[in-house]
Amino acid sequence: MNVAIDDVVLPGDHCEEIATAGEKSKVILGPGLRKEIDGVFITKAGVLRKRAPNTFWVDSYQKRYVPARGENVIGIVTQKAGDIFRVEVGGSCSASLSYLSFEGATKKNRPSVKIGDVIYAKMLNASKDMEPELVCVDSHGKKGRLGVLEDGFVFKCSLNLIRKILNPNCPLLGSLKNEWPFELAAGMNGRIWIKAKTMRETVAVGNAILGSEYLSNEEIKSMCTNIASILAGHIS
Amino acid sequence: MANITTKKPQLPKSVLDMKFMKKTKERIERELENTHDHGNLYSNIITNEMRSASGNYISESSFLYCEDLIEGRLSFKGMNPDIEKLMVLETQAEQPNSEMQKDVSDEILAKKFKAFNKRKRPMETPSKYSFIKKRK
Known part of the structure; x- marks a missing residue:
């Protein structure tokens, strides 16, 4: 069936609009779209989205992470195997992380990463046929925001929720950031790591994030003020 | 294969027949001879998709570049000063033409x-x- 932008789409549907756009100019096909000989086809169930000028993707509900190049993920070190660490990221197979891809690491100066550590790393390489590769440094060799996440609390959620809270239009982080000190790392693989000063505050951040999955922007704002007032002790 | 060779810009025959184009003519003939059987030779490797592929489609497997997402590592109210420093630097880099401090007007x-x-x-x-x- 031919579909238009912002329609609910199913695998096998095709979109004439993308094909005509592709004849004239460059088109970026995001997740859920596939170019075949005779047109552009949908491969996931969801809502077809477009961003100007020519980016198309299917916004689908998903919990299984499929590694993609350039994404920041939260992983758990499961094994030390010679030069590499095996990191579990929730994909079909575990990812590898070289001990040299940490800031300031050399062959003699190994980073202090233990089995069971939670790390925030970037997908350097992700293809269908090979195991994904992670790094904890940027192209300048600086650690930036990546590295081992100490203390804190990790929980899982759907991949959509991650995209929702990281969207610049989402009011969740905006309404929480002035309430109490906390730290957050959101991995595109559906894992969130949070850290706050007390356990009550950590639980409050976690509940606010998980609660916002099916709420509208207005509802998120009121939920955040509600949580903040409970935490401040105004309401018991 | 045939339609690919016709698509290539070719010199007209009258020009090729000129005396000084002798070498070029020979070269083109040699090229044609070399590529003559390629269609059959690689027919099992070259798919229809390859023949009709246009360079206009870029596949992107990540949502990161489709939706305009912010960085996923954040810190608020001084929980992690290192991360907050990076966040400030990033917001400054986003608005480079927002009033630079001027000593002299x-x-x-x-x-x-x-x-x-x-x-x-x-x-x-x-x-x-x-x-x-x-x-x-």
Whole structure:
């Protein structure tokens, strides 16, 4: 069936609009779209989205992470195997992380990463046929925001929720950031790591994030003020 | 294969028949001969998709570049000063033309520079003599 932008789409549907756009100019096909000989086809169930000028993707509900190049993920070190660490990221197979891809690491100066550590790393390489590769440094060799996440609390959620809270239009982080000190790392693989000063505050951040999955922007704002007032002790 | 060769820009026959184009003509003939059987030779490798592929489609497996997502590592109210420093730097980099701190205002600078230029070069346009001198 031919579909238009912002329609609910199913695998096998095709979109004439993308094909005509592709004849004239460059088109970026995001997740859920596939170019075949005779047109552009949908491969996931969801809502077809477009961003100007020519980016198309299917916004689908998903919990299984499929590694993609350039994404920041939260992983758990499961094994030390010679030069590499095996990191579990929730994909079909575990990812590898070289001990040299940490800031300031050399062959003699190994980073202090233990089995069971939670790390925030970037997908350097992700293809269908090979195991994904992670790094904890940027192209300048600086650690930036990546590295081992100490203390804190990790929980899982759907991949959509991650995209929702990281969207610049989402009011969740905006309404929480002035309430109490906390730290957050959101991995595109559906894992969130949070850290706050007390356990009550950590639980409050976690509940606010998980609660916002099916709420509208207005509802998120009121939920955040509600949580903040409970935490401040105004309401018991 | 045939339609690919026809798509290539070709020299007209009349030009190729000219005397000085002899070498080029030979080269083109050789090329044609070399690529003649390629269609059959690689027919099992070259798919229809490859033949009709256009470079206009870029596949992107990540949502990161489709939706305009912010960085996923954040810290608020001084929980992690290192991360907050990076966040501040990033917001500054996003708005490079938001008022840079100026020690000297534009007007004063323009006035001073005018005076400075006058002092250095008394004449607005180079005189005839200086022009001749330069030539020598």
